[in-house]
Amino acid sequence: MSAITAQGLTRRFGELTAVDNLTFEVPSGGVVGFVGPNGSGKSTTIRVLLGLIEASDGVATVLGEPITHPERFAHRVGALIEAPTFIGSLSAWDNLRSMAALRGLPEQRIHEVLDIVGLAGREKDKASTFSLGMKQRLGIAAALLPDPELLVLDEPTNGLDPAGIVEIRTLLKSLADGRRTVVVSSHLMSEIQAMADDLVVIRFGKLLYSGSLSGLMEDAVEHVIAAPEFSADLPQLIASIESRNWTYTAHGDFLHIEVPAASSADVGRAAHEAGVTLGQLTPRQDNLEDVFLRLTGGTDAELAASRGQQRSPGATP
Amino acid sequence: MTTTLTTKTTNPIASTPGLVNTFRSEWIRIWHSSLRYGGFGVLSFFSVLISYFIYSSLADPTAAAGPPGRTTAADLEQAGGMIHALGSISTLAGIVVLSLWAIATASDYDSGLIRVLVQAQPSRLTLLGGKIIALSFFTVLLSAATVFVTSAIARPLARAYEVDTEQWRIDAAVEMASGFFNFLVPVLVWGLIGLMIAVLTRSSGTAIGVGIGWLLVVENLIGITAPDITHLMPGGTLSALAAGGTNDLSWSSALSLTLLYGALAACISLFAFRNRDIVS
Numbered sequence A: 001m002s003a004i005t006a007q008g009l010t011r012r013f014g015e016l017t018a019v020d021n022l023t024f025e026v027p028s029g030g031v032v033g034f035v036g037p038n039g040s041g042k043s044t045t046i047r048v049l050l051g052l053i054e055a056s057d058g059v060a061t062v063l064g065e066p067i068t069h070p071e072r073f074a075h076r077v078g079a080l081i082e083a084p085t086f087i088g089s090l091s092a093w094d095n096l097r098s099m100a101a102l103r104g105l106p107e108q109r110i111h112e113v114l115d116i117v118g119l120a121g122r123e124k125d126k127a128s129t130f131s132l133g134m135k136q137r138l139g140i141a142a143a144l145l146p147d148p149e150l151l152v153l154d155e156p157t158n159g160l161d162p163a164g165i166v167e168i169r170t171l172l173k174s175l176a177d178g179r180r181t182v183v184v185s186s187h188l189m190s191e192i193q194a195m196a197d198d199l200v201v202i203r204f205g206k207l208l209y210s211g212s213l214s215g216l217m218e219d220a221v222e223h224v225i226a227a228p229e230f231s232a233d234l235p236q237l238i239a240s241i242e243s244r245n246w247t248y249t250a251h252g253d254f255l256h257i258e259v260p261a262a263s264s265a266d267v268g269r270a271a272h273e274a275g276v277t278l279g280q281l282t283p284r285q286d287n288l289e290d291v292f293l294r295l296t297g298g299t300d301a302e303l304a305a306s307r308g309q310q311r312s313p314g315a316t317p
Numbered sequence B: 001m002t003t004t005l006t007t008k009t010t011n012p013i014a015s016t017p018g019l020v021n022t023f024r025s026e027w028i029r030i031w032h033s034s035l036r037y038g039g040f041g042v043l044s045f046f047s048v049l050i051s052y053f054i055y056s057s058l059a060d061p062t063a064a065a066g067p068p069g070r071t072t073a074a075d076l077e078q079a080g081g082m083i084h085a086l087g088s089i090s091t092l093a094g095i096v097v098l099s100l101w102a103i104a105t106a107s108d109y110d111s112g113l114i115r116v117l118v119q120a121q122p123s124r125l126t127l128l129g130g131k132i133i134a135l136s137f138f139t140v141l142l143s144a145a146t147v148f149v150t151s152a153i154a155r156p157l158a159r160a161y162e163v164d165t166e167q168w169r170i171d172a173a174v175e176m177a178s179g180f181f182n183f184l185v186p187v188l189v190w191g192l193i194g195l196m197i198a199v200l201t202r203s204s205g206t207a208i209g210v211g212i213g214w215l216l217v218v219e220n221l222i223g224i225t226a227p228d229i230t231h232l233m234p235g236g237t238l239s240a241l242a243a244g245g246t247n248d249l250s251w252s253s254a255l256s257l258t259l260l261y262g263a264l265a266a267c268i269s270l271f272a273f274r275n276r277d278i279v280s
Helices: A042-049 A092-102 A108-117 A132-144 A162-175 A189-195 A213-217 A231-243 A261-273 A288-296 A300-307 B018-030 B033-056 B073-077 B086-111 B113-120 B124-160 B172-201 B204-225 B227-232 B234-242 B251-275
Strands: A004-013 A016-026 A030-035 A057-062 A077-080 A150-154 A181-186 A198-203 A206-212 A222-228 A248-251 A254-257 A278-285
Touching (some): A016 A057, A030 A042, A030 A189, A077 A132, A092 B113, A108 A132, A132 A150, A132 A162, A162 A181, A198 A213, A231 A254, B033 B086, B086 B113, B086 B124, B086 B172, B086 B204, B124 B172, B124 B251, B172 B251
Parallel strands (some): A150 A181
Antiparallel strands (some): A222 A254
């Protein structure tokens, strides 16, 4: 059974279509990245799926239940929607106790989730004294209270420092056991690439890709980045590359040559034959962000300009 | 939108009714120090302050009557005089309770907690119903504390200002109960009005501003332009009930109208909360 399915899911705010005819499927188990730039409609889609706002059109299910009846799946889903939200003057324990009471859960479960997120021993501290990373972990603890089959985390690494990001990433990967599906929305593609098994990629509310990360990365292009030691040698280097019919783009003195990474020796040889000493020779493979930009044909600004209109579909009123 | 029909699953963890769970969850959040000490502290302070003003401003402790609207010693010497000040405290208490209910409701939107709450308990009527019950229980405790403080401070003040307390013993329990009822019901309706404005505006500051602005400004303006209907406005009606009825509005009419205002506020709140999107 799929964790989430959506067919033609649409949400309009007046004339603005924030989620535009989305059709995708999230498989059960593992980490699923819900990817798109800021304002692409990720949060709106999550809110629609969790029953916080109604869909304008389309059909969707969560854990096999229609999203029009969230009461049928709410007890099997944990969510951290946008920023973690707590009453700062309450202790971490009381904040979690309040959420556990709402779900009819015993207090023993609070100990368990605090252990999982590494906050055991800090439960008596007020939530307002927590660092951003600790607040994120507390938010994840609250989402884990019902021992959910589906964990939906909206931008869980927002505002964290690199160490905090690694910490959350490690935690999320450990949570995605065979039984549990962890859906992580983020505009940070490098983060998603580091933890996701599957991807749903959207932009301007439209679906760009749905499937495995490895499937998408099959389109990744291998480059060799080469730069002459002296700028004056650049024309000879370019001539040598062109003579071999290699595709390249120039970024100042740096040439991004589209050849398999294993061919960096060939580039070095070509430079040597042209009498050019290289200052840099680096094999590199496209990352998710590169693939995403290739998929969309440019940056947001470029695409918006080409569409002749500027819009921000993810912005909810 | 169209839906996919699937088999309904039961909730294995929801062994207790949703309304009870919601009440327990809400109570943990309400019963935290700032609301608890703030609510009890402010109302106790007003009880003492207004009681003191009432006793200290008695023109003639032995006079049978005084200027219209001014409390006399004779008023205070009657059975139930021990809690006579409650009628005067009621409006201020109403503003405090309106503010507390508005803060407790709108802060869920301000903080974004409402998203988590609705995800965990998708039945919005249950969610708001539990909040109303929890806030009502809190208000009952606040009102009981106010009645206690008012009656406790009355005896030393009466001694200090030479008010005869002989008749205070007559039907003291009944007088206390009716005084408590007349104080509690309007204050609860003030709370419901605060909740309604908070649900509609989703901002505690705006909700408090609108509530106080209505009571102190709008009703006074209406009083100038259409004095005949002032006593039927929420502020006038609730004050009339707290005072045990007035010349313009009998106790029973005030109670009926107060309950109508409360029911209206609750219905509007539940309808709006049930049907509007959950956005911050």
